[in-house]
Amino acid sequence: MLNVYAAISMKKPSPPFGELDLIEQIRQDFATSSSAVKLGIGDDCAILRPPPGCEVLVTTDLTLEGRHFRCDSHPPESVGHRCLARGLSDLAAMGATPIAAFLSLALPSTMLTKSAGRAWTKGFFHGLRALAELHSVPLAGGDTSESPGGRSALILADIVLIGSAPKGRALRRSGASPGDALYVTGQLGGAAAELATMLSRRRRTLNHQTNEDHPHMFPEPRLDVGEALQRRGLATACLDISDGLSTDLSHLCRASGVSAEIEQEALPIHPFARKLNAAAALQATLHGGEDYELLFAAPSSVKMPSTLAGVPLTRIGTLKTRRTGHALMTLLAPDGSRTELKPGGWEHFSKPASKSKKA
Structure with missing residues (x-):
């Protein structure tokens, strides 16, 4: 369980919590010891070590409020889980092994300033982290931004998955033959x-x-x-x-x-x-x-x-x-x-x- 938002449950007013606080807490809670990630969250770029003899596979998927989920029907844990699952499924389809994930997250301004919004964000990362730990997928970087649109602003998550497969062995859509x-x-x-x-x-x-x-x-x-x-x-x-x-x-x-x-x-x-x-x-x-x-x-x-x-x-x-x-x-x-x-x-x-x- 993430401890990012421990102050949410306190009755006294929560201290200010902004983008830098969010990034730092994500860095702490998603710290990784993966041998494939030489450098993760905290620098301008991540540094990865693909396994020897393997090719690198990359996939990306958008998760957009109102299109892929609704806040009034989907618990935030489900949204975080599904965000990562979409990319992992693409790697699975090609027989790849995950190396790392990258998340870019755009949130309405109220998400970090109101307790309900911070609770939703906590649940989102809980769902994402639980699936990431299940499949040993480190979160190696990403980006955060404020969504435009004021009260009509939407949540947008873009997940990038990096995987590996032995050279020339990745599964593709184009190899089937009549009779298969x-x-x-x-x-x-x-x-x-x-x-x-x-x-x-x-x-x-x-x-x-x-x-x-x-x-x-x-x-x-x-x-x-x-x-x-x-x-x-x-x-x-x-x-x-x-x-x-x-x-x-x-x-x-x-x-x-x-x-x-x-x-x-x-x-x-x-x-x-x-x-x-x-x-x-x-x-x-x-x-x-x-x-x-x-x-x-x-x-x-x-x-x-x-x-x-x-x-x-x-x-x-x-x-x-x-x-x-x-x-x-x-x-x-x-x-x-x-x-x-x-x-x-x-x-x-x-x-x-x-x-x-x-x-």
């Missing part, structure tokens, strides 16, 4: 179903003393699975399911120059989604997004284990030769009928009618 089998980790549709429940109640419904089985609030990046797929040479292509299975599968198909057939009956549907009616459950599973599971291809000749790093693996379909004039993706229904599966997940800047619900 398609697999997913875990279960799908849970994040979309949990978000729908949260928004319908319009209040915080999470007892965040535990983050177990909260696929939207506390997604689990599949780092151990990604590393195992890369290390054992099991996957020909891989990516994470952040924008929805249908949308992310289309990315894999286009990058690899293949088409795909998905077996509806094989889809591992999360129990949260199964509580919905059949049509809504299928919608959440195919298009919901933010599950942060891995979607990967592997040669059909490879005997895939039922679990990897303790996470269930499910074969959901097959890749086929791409043909002009034919559907990029097809859904095989339980009755044997086939329909075109179009990307229906999240896409920024798309027309409102085609957007999935985000927080």
Whole structure:
């Protein structure tokens, strides 16, 4: 638990707390002894030591209030957790091992001057730190700023993750071939179903003393699975399911120059989604997004284990030769009928009618 804001609970007025105080407290609470970070928070740049024989992988993700979370429905611990999880999931998709994280955080001016705002910031860093410690990811630097807009100012967090993978071994979207089998980790549709429940109640419904089985609030990046797929040479292509299975599968198909057939009956549907009616459950599973599971291809000749790093693996379909004039993706229904599966997940800047619900 962070001790950044111990004065918050005191009845007497809190002492002034500004940007420099925040940075210093972050530096103290995120102090690292990682061998990969030669110099962390406190200088103009961090100095990293990538492992010998490895390439460096970099990913960045924005977390914006009103788009990715709402302060009236998401506990700050969830916001901090999800901020880091988004980047870790990208590293997992490429079979990378995290080296360090960098956080740039823009806050409204009231966040550090009012006790409620300081409590929110405390919770945010608690959530981020808990996940960082779980995966041994040091926070090696970043930036802070005041958000513009006065009373309408929003919270913005930009996370940068640095990882490493053996030279030439990082998983990519472009290595799949016709005949490869398609697999997913875990279960799908849970994040979309949990978000729908949260928004319908319009209040915080999470007892965040535990983050177990909260696929939207506390997604689990599949780092151990990604590393195992890369290390054992099991996957020909891989990516994470952040924008929805249908949308992310289309990315894999286009990058690899293949088409795909998905077996509806094989889809591992999360129990949260199964509580919905059949049509809504299928919608959440195919298009919901933010599950942060891995979607990967592997040669059909490879005997895939039922679990990897303790996470269930499910074969959901097959890749086929791409043909002009034919559907990029097809859904095989339980009755044997086939329909075109179009990307229906999240896409920024798309027309409102085609957007999935985000927080």
